[in-house]
Amino acid sequence: MLIPAIWISAQSAVDSLLTVLKKEKNPNQITALQNQISDAYKHSDPEQMQKFALLALTNSRKNKNVYQESVAYQNIGVSFFIHGDYEKALQNLDSSEKILLKINSEKKEIRETLAKTLGSKGVVYSQQNNYAAALENDFRALKIYEETKNNLQASKLYNNIGVIYKSIDDQEKALEYFLKANQTSKKINPETFAASASNIGLIYLFQNKLDQAKKYFDESLKSYQENENPRGLGELYNSYSQYYIRKNQKQAAKNSLQKAEEVFLSIDDKFGLSDTYMFLARIYLGENDLEKSLQFSNKSLELAKELDLTEARMNAEKLLSQIYDQKEDQKLALYHLKNYDIEKEKFDAVKNEQQRLNTELNFQYEKQQLEKRENASRERLKWIFTVLIIGLLLLGLFLFYRNKEKQKTLLLQKQLTEFEHKALHLQMNPHFVFNCLAAISAFVVQNGKDEAIRYLAKFSKLMRLTLEFSKESSITLDKEIEALQNYLELEQLRFNNKFDFNISKESNIEDDTAIPSLLLQPYVENAIIHGVVPLEDKGFINIIFRQIEDQLICIITDNGVGIEQSKKKKETFVNAHKSMAMEISKKRLETLEQLENKKIELSITELRDNEKILGTQVLIKLPLEFIEK
Missing domain, CATH: 1.25.40.10 (Tetratricopeptide repeat domain)
Known part of the structure; x- marks a missing residue:
């Protein structure tokens, strides 16, 4: 059932x-x-x-x-x-x-x-x-x-509609609605979940898919045990009995039916009892226990008559005729056989009505499908014309914006070139060159020829690298590190070892990782001049390169006087020069971001421990790029 x-x-x-x-x-x-x-x-x-x-x-x-x-x-x-x-x-x-x-x-x-x-x-x-x-x-x-x-109540309807389709022998639609009810109700409605699982199991049982039937019966039983529903539980025990009969486990089938009887009696459910007694009567007839089969057949017939259940009356009359035939009571056998014929005629009328309804439903379904196809065809034509018009409009807009974007790209490339030339000019500013040459001259005067030669070599190498980099938009990270190393060593000489430094690169960064040329030197110079030089004690500059997913992270940290303190001292030529360099670098990053259409982040943060100033940190996040070889 x-x-x-x-x-x-x-x-x-x-x-x-x-x-x-x-x-x-x-x-x-x-x-x-x-x-x-x-x-x-x-x-x-x-x-x-x-x-x-x-x-x-x-x-x-x-x-x-x-x-x-x-x-x-x-x-x-x-x-x-x-x-x-x-x-x-x-x-x-x-x-x-x-x-x-x-x-x-x-x-x-x-x-x-x-x-x-x-x-x-x-x-x-x-x-x-x-x-x-x-x-x-x-x-x-x-x-x-x-x-x-209301999905909760809708899930119940899916189940009930499935019951109807199963009753008119449309198992395909019945299974469709039961599965829909089962999936919809799984988390929101244990009662319908259990009922639909039981019904799915019955369809698989009729299709002789016993393992699948047992799986859904077990899911239903677990849900009914957790959520009280005697009527549903009784029907499930009836279904279990049919599974055990298919497996030829008659004692297990009788045990399930006895449980069903107890449940139905507790709630006075006569409909469920009618099925339970009919199943028991069939089992006992198969075991040739005619008395018990007769007893349960009569019980089932009595309830079927009370409830006016045509199919149940027909099945009971047929079974009684078979029982009396085996008992060699031909009179009663013939009596119940005649009653069976009467009930079968009524049942056939019901089945014909079901078949008519099924045909009518299928006709309605086909009619709806035809109307849907015709509507879909009209909608398709409408959409084709709409898409054509929209397509032409979009093509015009695309050509307009492509031309506009092309002009914008050319402008950005021009701006970027200008910023790169300005960066080169600032990189080789006369103040820095003069100080480096003056420091080297001092070494010569003080008979430090070896030191003078070594620093002259570093200075010339830095100038050569700067000129080389000016020809490229991007260079490898290793070359950038080499240039920064030379620059920092020269600045150490210039400021009489006022600071120490460290440059590190994480091992997961590839050798051909690219970075915009001449990008970091202004921020390093800022850390030296505005950060560590004004310190009374010796300063330290730490430069770290990291790769996180698709980003190259550049971190420049100093233990200097901090942003607020350095702002008060920006009155010298060097500071004016540095401020210009920082602004050009910032605009260069913004132009790169627009040109590449990739996110670039720049942040300059004053490091503090409560009120104590610990220094400044510059953090630049660049999209990961590689030098083509």
Whole structure:
């Protein structure tokens, strides 16, 4: 038996609600609480469910609360459904629907209550084999839940629609809806997850895919054990019995059916019991235990007659005819065979109606698909013309902007060349050259010829490297380090070893890693002149090159007087020169960023420990580039 989802929310804590009810004085709140308590009893005690729903109905009429009246009718209808009285179930659900339609409100709460009533009617009609009415109500409910984006209740509808498609032998669509219900409800609705898993298992069982069937049955059982739902659990035990019969494990099948019987009796679920007794009767007939088979067949037939279940009556009459035939009681065998023929004729009429409905649904589906294809064709033509017009506009804009970008690129390249020439000019400024030559001359005068020759060689090497670099936009990082090494050693001479320095490169940086030529020297010079030279003690400059993902990181750190202190002393020619060099370097980086369309970051930070100034740090992040060989 496939398991539908009942259209009521998960079970509340009944005791808590009863405690609140005892203290409540507001008549409308009392009615609402009685409806909530009725709702909470749906899985455990249908008698109490009906009792509190009837109390809510009386109070809602007394207080003229039409909304709570509709909810009360809904709960009463579901309680009758659980008892197997489908006629009274539909009467009360119809009353709920009429009230809600009369309210005609766009409030989400009222619309979703209507959807819940329609969904419950769909379940009842499905159990009565009135699949056309069941689908009509289910799709009306689904439309509301899709509009209110209520995935929890929509998942229940997917499951119930799957039940209907399975009932009319459309296993493909049934499995589609069950899987959709299973996936949608996995994290938000344990009850529907368990029901849909059980139904998926049944379809795989009918397809003789026993391992897949067992997998979904086990998932369903685990969920039912964690979330109480006796009716669903009873149906699952019935399904397990059919799996064990396929595996020829009859004792395991009987054990499952005994569990199902206990569960159904506890909630007085006659519909589920009818199936359970029929399954037991078939097992005992197979074991040639005619008395037990006869006992359970009669039980199943009695319930089928009470519930007006055509297929169940037909199966029971057929089984009774077989039993009496084996008992050699031809009179009763013939009697039940005639009853079987009568029920089969009724059942065939139902099946024909199902087939007609299936054909009608398929026709409607094909009609919808044809309309979709025609609409899609019209939309396609519309889109083709739209795309052509947009394409022409975009082409015109592209040509316009490409020309504009080309002009912008040429301008940026021109600016970059100018900045590179200015950088070269500043790199070889007369003040620096004069100081270097004066220091070398002093070595000569003081008979330090070896030192003079060594520093002269460094000076000439720095001049040569500077002239070489001026011809290139980028150089290798190793060449940059070599130039900085020469420059710092010369500045050490110039300032009489006022500072020490260190240059390091991390091992993961490739040899052909590129850096813009003549880029870092102004920042190093700034660290010397404005940072460490004004110190009373000896200074230190640390230069580090790192590679982090697709960026080259250049860090220049000094332990000098800091940014604020150096600003107060910027009055000399050297400072004016340095300020210009820093500004040109900054603009050069900005121009590179625009030209390459890659992010370049520059930050100059004063290092502090509370109020104590520790120095200055320059951090430059460049996109990782390589020199082409």
